[in-house]
Amino acid sequence: xxxxxxxxxxxxxxxxxxxxxxxxxxxxxxxxxxxxxxxxxxxxxxxxxxxxxxxxxxxxxxxxxxxxxxxxxxxxxxxxxxxxxxxxxxxxxxxxxxxxxxxxxxxxxxxxxxxxxxxxxxxxxxxxxxxxxxxxxxxxxxxxxxxxxxxxxxxxxxxxxxxxxxxxxxxxxxxxxxxxxxxxxxxxxxxxxxxxxxxxxxxxxxxxxxxxxxxxxxxxxxxxxxxxxxxxxxxxxxxxxxxxxxxxxxxxxxxxxxxxxxxxxxxxxxxxxxxxxxxxxxxxxxxxxx
Amino acid sequence: xxxxxxxxxxxxxxxxxxxxxxxxxxxxxxxxxxxxxxxxxxxxxxxxxxxxxxxxxxxxxxxxxxxxxxxxxxxxxxxxxxxxxxxxxxxxxxxxxxxxxxxxxxxxxxxxxxxxxxxxxxxxxxxxxxxxxxxxxxxxxxxxxxxxxxxxxxxxxxxxxxxxxxxxxxxxxxxxxxxxxxxxxxxxxxxxxxxxxxxxxxxxxxxxxxxxxxxxxxxxxxxxxxxxxxxxxxxxxxxxxxxxxxxxxxxxxxxxxxxxxxxxxxxxxxxxxxxxxxxxxxxxxxxxxxxxxxxxxxxxxxxxxxxxxxxxxxxxxxxxxx
Numbered sequence: 001x002x003x004x005x006x007x008x009x010x011x012x013x014x015x016x017x018x019x020x021x022x023x024x025x026x027x028x029x030x031x032x033x034x035x036x037x038x039x040x041x042x043x044x045x046x047x048x049x050x051x052x053x054x055x056x057x058x059x060x061x062x063x064x065x066x067x068x069x070x071x072x073x074x075x076x077x078x079x080x081x082x083x084x085x086x087x088x089x090x091x092x093x094x095x096x097x098x099x100x101x102x103x104x105x106x107x108x109x110x111x112x113x114x115x116x117x118x119x120x121x122x123x124x125x126x127x128x129x130x131x132x133x134x135x136x137x138x139x140x141x142x143x144x145x146x147x148x149x150x151x152x153x154x155x156x157x158x159x160x161x162x163x164x165x166x167x168x169x170x171x172x173x174x175x176x177x178x179x180x181x182x183x184x185x186x187x188x189x190x191x192x193x194x195x196x197x198x199x200x201x202x203x204x205x206x207x208x209x210x211x212x213x214x215x216x217x218x219x220x221x222x223x224x225x226x227x228x229x230x231x232x233x234x235x236x237x238x239x240x241x242x243x244x245x246x247x248x249x250x251x252x253x254x255x256x257x258x259x260x261x262x263x264x265x266x267x268x269x270x271x272x273x274x275x276x277x278x279x280x281x282x283x284x285x286x287x288x289x290x
Numbered sequence: 291x292x293x294x295x296x297x298x299x300x301x302x303x304x305x306x307x308x309x310x311x312x313x314x315x316x317x318x319x320x321x322x323x324x325x326x327x328x329x330x331x332x333x334x335x336x337x338x339x340x341x342x343x344x345x346x347x348x349x350x351x352x353x354x355x356x357x358x359x360x361x362x363x364x365x366x367x368x369x370x371x372x373x374x375x376x377x378x379x380x381x382x383x384x385x386x387x388x389x390x391x392x393x394x395x396x397x398x399x400x401x402x403x404x405x406x407x408x409x410x411x412x413x414x415x416x417x418x419x420x421x422x423x424x425x426x427x428x429x430x431x432x433x434x435x436x437x438x439x440x441x442x443x444x445x446x447x448x449x450x451x452x453x454x455x456x457x458x459x460x461x462x463x464x465x466x467x468x469x470x471x472x473x474x475x476x477x478x479x480x481x482x483x484x485x486x487x488x489x490x491x492x493x494x495x496x497x498x499x500x501x502x503x504x505x506x507x508x509x510x511x512x513x514x515x516x517x518x519x520x521x522x523x524x525x526x527x528x529x530x531x532x533x534x535x536x537x538x539x540x541x542x543x544x545x546x547x548x549x550x551x552x553x554x555x556x557x558x559x560x561x562x563x564x565x566x567x568x569x570x571x572x573x574x575x576x577x578x579x580x581x582x583x584x585x586x587x588x589x590x591x592x593x594x595x596x597x598x599x600x601x602x603x604x605x606x607x608x609x610x611x612x
Contacts, residue, residue, distance in 0.1 A: 086593040091409045097592045104585025267418040275403040
């Protein structure tokens with residue numbers, strides 16, 4: 001039982017990060033129909049920039065803030081220089097563009113930073129808290145709390161502000177949104193910036209637990225996408241549930257089946273969901289008009 | 291009726307394979323310009339990726355279906371010629387053929403559910419499938435040597451061990467031409483026309499009586515076999531293989547090659563492969579910048595060169611001709 005509890009805790013922690021990546025995906029997808037595979041690089045950039053600013057002697061809170069701002073700028077640049085330039089491209093072309101951006105950012109990180117693994121000191125020390133025989137790191141609780149706060153803030157922002165309503169309008173119908181006077185380019189750009197910032201925060205939160213390196217992003221993006229598929233593409237609630245579920249599945253598979261095939265879980269989930277229920281847990285079936 | 295149109299009516303029917311003759315001549319004459327064995331080797335690598343590109347081009351350019359996991363099939367072919375002789379005692383040449391058959395079988399099994407999907411769902415499913423294969427190759431270390439890879443026994447044809455870049459140049463040039471000829475044949479067949487109909491509109495094709503699912507599956511299998519053959523050749527020419535051959539980056543590189551050269555252009559597969567093989571060789575000085583450059587190329591190709599080099603040049607020539 002203690003063992004099971006331990007797996008659940010580690011699954012929840014990682015799942016919270018997957019959920020944040022999945023939320024970032026969903027935000028961009030809803031606003032622009034772009035499936036952004038550079039989402040994982042936002043997480044990597046947030047973590048690594050904080051680490052290296054810390055090495056340079058910058059106090060960590062300031063380093064974290066700078067890292068989030070920098071990653072946000074990268075997100076905006078991705079939208080302005082890659083996505084906007086290729087406006088009339090189809091869905092698959094846009095995917096490959098974002099994959100190219102992901103490879104590029106990884107290449108930049110490997111030149112600017114290095115190829116080693118790096119960590120950050122946990123905020124509340126590393127003495128585990130004992131619960132029912134299982135040990136929880138304080139940082140894990142911080143990750144969960146951080147993810148929860150981000151999700152609630154994002155919901156409040158989208159649901160309660162005028163800007164959020166413009167985001168909803170844009171994702172419902174871009175042409176109609178433009179007709180009622182919404183500058184959809186600003187909205188979509190803001191969604192890129194916002195999901196980059198969310199990714200960077202996720203990266204900073206998780207680095208003390210899982211470490212980070214220049215190539216950590218790709219796998220995270222793919223897993224975030226698996227979470228999105230699981231929850232149903234386009235649904236924010238689905239993204240959160242899908243992320244947590246994927247984290248749990250992965251932790252249990254690593255614990256009870258095979259640790260080396262842990263990473264395969266996400267891809268089996270993607271294929272299983274696509275084959276069996278292409279609309280995911282929370283999505284609605286789409287119909288094609290001829 | 292003008293004289294020109296009259297002449298046109300009496301033009302000899304041109305065989306579709308005639309278009310390959312200039313290419314064959316070029317391949318024959320090119321070695322005259324090669325100062326060292328290194329050039330033969332680079333050219334051989336270009337042919338290998340062009341073969342994989344041909345297959346992917348049939349899938350993407352003609353049937354309009356994307357695959358972001360095609361390097362997975364390259365991995366199957368590559369590990370077939372590595373594992374067959376060293377673990378199972380199967381002769382290399384037979385392993386080569388069995389690898390292609392295995393790829394066809396895998397494509398047959400996963401093809402039907404995968405090809406039901408469209409757009410980004412198809413992209414993600416093929417991507418996941420490719421990465422899954424790479425994970426298997428990395429984890430089954432007893433068979434594959436794990437992340438460090440394994441050596442590949444030399445191919446022996448009739449007691450004649452194949453070695454040397456020059457030998458491989460001719461073998462691969464011939465293989466590429468055969469592959470191109472088969473591809474052109476397929477494009478010109480009723481199946482090829484059906485595939486182009488599917489590309490334009492799946493529903494219209496179905497209304498016209500095309501068995502859409504079956505045709506898509508068929509071309510997926512064909513393209514998997516092309517990739518598998520290319521993977522086997524790559525393993526044999528390098529004498530060494532790591533899971534990178536089937537990795538995510540490789541798959542993306544293959545797609546970039548096809549789009550860069552020109553979707554639906556047989557010669558384009560060769561041109562795209564040449565650019566993406568030669569460029570990293572030319573940039574070895576900037577080895578650390580490999581990912582950075584590859585990312586820029588992929589983005590640049592997809593944003594600015596979606597038309598592809600060969601079709602763009604061909605269009606320009608046609609417009610220029612008086």
